[in-house]
Amino acid sequence: MVASILRRSPSLLIVIALLTFALVAACGDGDDSSSAPQPSVSEQPAAEAAPQETVSTPEPPASEEEMPAAEEMAPEEQMVAEEDMSAEEDMSTQQTASEADMDDPLTLTVYSGRGESLVGPLLDQFETDTGVDVRVRYGGTAELAAAILEEGDRSPADVFFAQDAGALGALQDMGRFTVLDDEFLDRVDPVFRSASGGWVGVSGRARVVVYSTQLSAEELPASIFDLIEPEWSGRVGWAPTNGSFQAFVTAMRQVYGDAATAGWLSAMIDNGVQEYPKNTPIVQAVGDGEIDVGLVNHYYLWRFISEDPDFPAANHYTDAGEPGALVNIAGVGLLGSSTNQEAARVFVDYLLSETAQQYFATETHEYPLITGVDPNPGIPGLDTLDPPSLALTSLADLEGTLDLLREVGALP
Amino acid sequence: MLLPLIYLIIRALDADAAAWSALGDASSLRLVLRTALLALAVAGASLVLALPMAWLTVRTDLPLRRLWSVLAIVPLVVPSYVGAVAFIAAFGPRGTLQEILSPLGVDTVPQIYGFAGAFLALTLFSYPYLLLVLRAGLRGIDPALEDASRSLGMGSWRTFLRVTVPQLRVPITAGSLLVALYVVSDFGAVSLLRTDTLTRAIFIQYQTSFDRAAAAVLGLELVGLVTLILVLEWLYRRRGRFHGGGPGTPGPPRLLRLGRWRWPALAFLAAIVLVALGVPTGVLLHWLVRGLQAGEPFAGAWGAALNSAWVSAVAGLVAVVVAIPVAIVAVRKPSPLAAIVERVGYTGFALPGIVVALSLVFFGLRVVPAVYQSWVLLVFAYLVLFFPLALGGIRTSLVQIRPGIEEAARSLGGSPGRVLATITIPLLIPGLVSGFALVFLTAMKELPATLLLAPIGFDTLATEVWSASSEAFFARAAAPALILILVAALPLALLVAREHRVER
Numbered sequence: 001m002v003a004s005i006l007r008r009s010p011s012l013l014i015v016i017a018l019l020t021f022a023l024v025a026a027c028g029d030g031d032d033s034s035s036a037p038q039p040s041v042s043e044q045p046a047a048e049a050a051p052q053e054t055v056s057t058p059e060p061p062a063s064e065e066e067m068p069a070a071e072e073m074a075p076e077e078q079m080v081a082e083e084d085m086s087a088e089e090d091m092s093t094q095q096t097a098s099e100a101d102m103d104d105p106l107t108l109t110v111y112s113g114r115g116e117s118l119v120g121p122l123l124d125q126f127e128t129d130t131g132v133d134v135r136v137r138y139g140g141t142a143e144l145a146a147a148i149l150e151e152g153d154r155s156p157a158d159v160f161f162a163q164d165a166g167a168l169g170a171l172q173d174m175g176r177f178t179v180l181d182d183e184f185l186d187r188v189d190p191v192f193r194s195a196s197g198g199w200v201g202v203s204g205r206a207r208v209v210v211y212s213t214q215l216s217a218e219e220l221p222a223s224i225f226d227l228i229e230p231e232w233s234g235r236v237g238w239a240p241t242n243g244s245f246q247a248f249v250t251a252m253r254q255v256y257g258d259a260a261t262a263g264w265l266s267a268m269i270d271n272g273v274q275e276y277p278k279n280t281p282i283v284q285a286v287g288d289g290e291i292d293v294g295l296v297n298h299y300y301l302w303r304f305i306s307e308d309p310d311f312p313a314a315n316h317y318t319d320a321g322e323p324g325a326l327v328n329i330a331g332v333g334l335l336g337s338s339t340n341q342e343a344a345r346v347f348v349d350y351l352l353s354e355t356a357q358q359y360f361a362t363e364t365h366e367y368p369l370i371t372g373v374d375p376n377p378g379i380p381g382l383d384t385l386d387p388p389s390l391a392l393t394s395l396a397d398l399e400g401t402l403d404l405l406r407e408v409g410a411l412p
Numbered sequence: 413m414l415l416p417l418i419y420l421i422i423r424a425l426d427a428d429a430a431a432w433s434a435l436g437d438a439s440s441l442r443l444v445l446r447t448a449l450l451a452l453a454v455a456g457a458s459l460v461l462a463l464p465m466a467w468l469t470v471r472t473d474l475p476l477r478r479l480w481s482v483l484a485i486v487p488l489v490v491p492s493y494v495g496a497v498a499f500i501a502a503f504g505p506r507g508t509l510q511e512i513l514s515p516l517g518v519d520t521v522p523q524i525y526g527f528a529g530a531f532l533a534l535t536l537f538s539y540p541y542l543l544l545v546l547r548a549g550l551r552g553i554d555p556a557l558e559d560a561s562r563s564l565g566m567g568s569w570r571t572f573l574r575v576t577v578p579q580l581r582v583p584i585t586a587g588s589l590l591v592a593l594y595v596v597s598d599f600g601a602v603s604l605l606r607t608d609t610l611t612r613a614i615f616i617q618y619q620t621s622f623d624r625a626a627a628a629v630l631g632l633e634l635v636g637l638v639t640l641i642l643v644l645e646w647l648y649r650r651r652g653r654f655h656g657g658g659p660g661t662p663g664p665p666r667l668l669r670l671g672r673w674r675w676p677a678l679a680f681l682a683a684i685v686l687v688a689l690g691v692p693t694g695v696l697l698h699w700l701v702r703g704l705q706a707g708e709p710f711a712g713a714w715g716a717a718l719n720s721a722w723v724s725a726v727a728g729l730v731a732v733v734v735a736i737p738v739a740i741v742a743v744r745k746p747s748p749l750a751a752i753v754e755r756v757g758y759t760g761f762a763l764p765g766i767v768v769a770l771s772l773v774f775f776g777l778r779v780v781p782a783v784y785q786s787w788v789l790l791v792f793a794y795l796v797l798f799f800p801l802a803l804g805g806i807r808t809s810l811v812q813i814r815p816g817i818e819e820a821a822r823s824l825g826g827s828p829g830r831v832l833a834t835i836t837i838p839l840l841i842p843g844l845v846s847g848f849a850l851v852f853l854t855a856m857k858e859l860p861a862t863l864l865l866a867p868i869g870f871d872t873l874a875t876e877v878w879s880a881s882s883e884a885f886f887a888r889a890a891a892p893a894l895i896l897i898l899v900a901a902l903p904l905a906l907l908v909a910r911e912h913r914v915e916r
Contacts (some may be wrong), residue, residue, distance in 0.1 A: 056864040109868065115879050115880070115881050115882055115883040115885075116878050117879060117883050117885040117888060118883050135868040135869065136868065136869075137785075137863075137864075137868050138863070138875070138879055139863040140619075140863070140882075142618050142620075142622065143618065143766055143769075143860060143863065144864075145622055145771055145865065146618050146622065146624060146766070147769075147770065147773050147864050149622075149624065150624075150770050150773040150775075150777075151773060151777050154777050154778075154781065155777075156784075156785065166620075167622065170622035198625055201768065241603075241616050241620055243619075243620070272527075275606055276604075277544065277603040277604055278882075279786075280881075280882070280883075280884045281497070281500075281604065283884070284497075284884075285504075285506075288501075288504065288506040288507070289506040290504060290505045290506045300884055303883065303884035303885065304884060306706065306708075307699075307702060307703045307706050307708060307884075307885075307886060307887050308702055308706060309706060329736060336764045398620070398621065399621065402620055402621050411616060411620070412439065412443060412608045412612070412613050
């Protein structure tokens with residue numbers, strides 16, 4: 001029967017060949033992936049998961065429910081799981097739990113909204129330096145935040161490494177984060193961390209005006225308010241859906257009030273501001289000469305210059321003290337549902353160490369946030385920026401900003 | 413297939429009254445209208461491109477028609493955010509086209525930002541859905557009718573319009589539906605080309621306010637729009653018989669001699685391939701060369717290529733296997749229930765990928781935690797997302813098989829299983845192949861579900877391209893993107909070569 005089909009339809013052969021190839025590949029891969037990260041989360045001793053101040057403590061029934069899953073796991077995984085289970089029976093104290101950890105290397109699952117190209121080398125270095133076994137899921141910050149919310153207490157993630165404070169704030173508000181140790185929080189200026197301690201910034205990025213080098217110095221705007229003048233009509237780009245841009249609008253509202261901010265936003269729109277979905281297309285458009293200036297974070301420019309040394313754009317810092325020079329952060333939060341709290345702390349500690357901070361300064365051209373590490377010589381120091389003295393936490397009223405952006409028509 | 417819908421309903425229950433009442437706003441209504449208009453316009457334009465392309469590559473002696481077949485289908489794998497960036501680089505206000513024209517004193521080219529630009533870009537990246545379905549449809553038509561028409565004195569042109577095209581009503585509607593729903597679900601192109609659609613509004617809810625409930629309400633609105641489109645399509649295709657009255661298997665069609673028409677035909681195909689495939693490839697090569705010159709290492713991404721290929725192939729096969737019984741019941745035993753079941757499958761394809769991905773995060777971890785974030789769940793996600801592609805391809809071929817052949821086989825004592833294996837499935841081959849190709853190619857470029865549901869460390873070409881380009885590592889994005897195009901072209905080339913050999 002099969003043979004007759006094959007004889008009549010040679011093209012089926014190709015499909016079958018692909019299937020065979022696929023199955024072989026699938027089986028090879030299945031051994032290590034089908035039992036992937038999730039069991040390690042739910043099966044570890046509940047005693048180890050001791051989040052102090054979160055709504056999300058894993059309930060014992062949940063982990064019992066998970067046990068049968070161990071039967072479906074590959075043999076080697078099963079052994080590890082059994083060890084964990086027997087460990088759970090033997091001991092109920094935190095002390096023995098950490099003894100067990102000494103035998104097995106610590107493991108850690110990071111959800112990273114920052115790209116692999118940027119932070120991958122740093123995470124590899126972390127693995128080498130600390131011996132912690134790291135697994136990273138890369139994705140968009142907003143998408144990963146939504147996934148963590150959907151996953152709830154069963155989330156495989158231990159740590160969320162986000163592009164912007166908005167996403168960290170959203171997860172904190174939903175009770176997903178545990179409070180970080182003061183030891184970590186204190187290393188960073190209070191401006192760059194959550195007031196309630198749910199997240200901490202690990203690197204900073206300044207709001208700048210990226211401009212085409214076709215412009216001369218006199219032509220550059222001293223203030224963002226210059227950009228509503230007729231001479232800038234149709235020459236400016238912004239990204240109203242971008243978290244950093246929204247933080248900047250929130251800062252404007254605090255400094256100048258809602259009415260003035262709405263006035264500026266409307267005037268920008270009336271002046272033909274060009275809309276882009278995020279920062280990189282703005283920098284690209286400035287380089288192409290499509291627009292002359294764009295409101296972006298400072299560090300994207302270096303990416304373009306590293307691939308094209310003649311890239312015709314540069315960063316301009318507006319007047320000191322105005323929100324145009326606001327400094328945003330990329331940061332981390334530790335999930336309350338994590339059963340690898342110890343490894344997660346090692347990770348946060350590492351990100352706030354000199355090694356990692358130096359990496360952000362030299363490799364990603366961001367601002368280090370601990371004292372003692374200087375930013376890349378090519379960019380002006382944080383102290384010279386004199387950004388408006390607003391704590392990022394005080395920029396929490398995102399909803400108000402979104403309403404404003406919708407009201408003036410910057411967002412649908 | 414219903415999971416995304418159930419998820420949306422669960423999430424929308426959390427929504428406050430404001431989110432619901434916002435649905436009645438004029439701005440919300442405009443959003444729905446614009447989305448519908450864009451979907452219809454792109455589907456219409458795709459038909460105008462794909463119908464002659466399918467006919468030229470299947471039925472005429474066009475020079476190098478196998479090569480053209482492959483080149484014309486490959487743009488399907490170009491992720492829309494890459495395609496849109498390339499499109500802007502080529503046709504933007506300061507793109508290559510403007511540079512070429514500037515010595516002639518042309519300072520502004522037509523605006524590509526906005527509805528028109530999104531319409532053009534989406535047409536160029538989604539017409540292959542129609543093309544694949546139409547090619548399968550054309551290959552299943554019994555040429556006897558056309559021969560009869562010609563022998564009765566009708567010209568080739570009139571035969572094509574009056575005999576061939578009416579017989580293609582099922583592939584035309586099925587393919588147009590796929591194009592329209594793809595447009596509804598697209599995010600990359602509409603966001604870069606500044607056209608607000610429902611999908612973009614849903615993304616903005618996730619991205620800016622992290623409001624899953626408000627996003628779900630918009631998602632349900634999108635489902636409403638899709639239901640409307642499906643009802644229209646159903647009303648249109650309900651009646652009609654599409655199989656020939658002659659012998660069961662269509663004989664090999666005689667290839668029409670193009671004569672001097674071959675030159676305009678070639679120019680037509682070349683122009684489309686140049687824009688839809690040449691432009692993105694050219695921009696990617698430019699990125700690659702520029703990056704290599706600046707000292708970026710060349711990264712091959714072969715591991716990711718293997719991952720993409722096998723997981724997409726498994727998804728394609730699973731989708732085809734599942735779609736066969738659904739198509740058979742829907743075509744052979746039509747009933748309102750079968751029609752509804754068949755159409756429910758379309759919601760996954762029309763919804764933004766992120767919604768489907770989140771629904772599977774939600775259910776995956778609660779119902780089948782053992783396979784959460786394993787390749788099993790990833791293949792299942794592709795099935796939920798792309799099942800209609802397989803169904804559309806298979807349905808097209810199935811309606812062309814005369815039920816009388818199956819009945820005859822049964823009356824001669826063949827068991828239903830044997831009839832299926834020896835009669836139905838062999839006759840279905842063109843549809844199976846096009847259904848498989850549609851799912852395979854679309855899964856290769858899938859991003860949101862892959863990012864959230866693949867095993868950790870399971871890189872595909874699409875995730876590599878996205879990861880590099882989103883951080884402006886364009887050179888590193890170019891290599892996997894070019895490999896994506898190659899990996900898609902190879903199996904297509906094999907399939908097309910086989911197809912043509914069978915015809916002889």
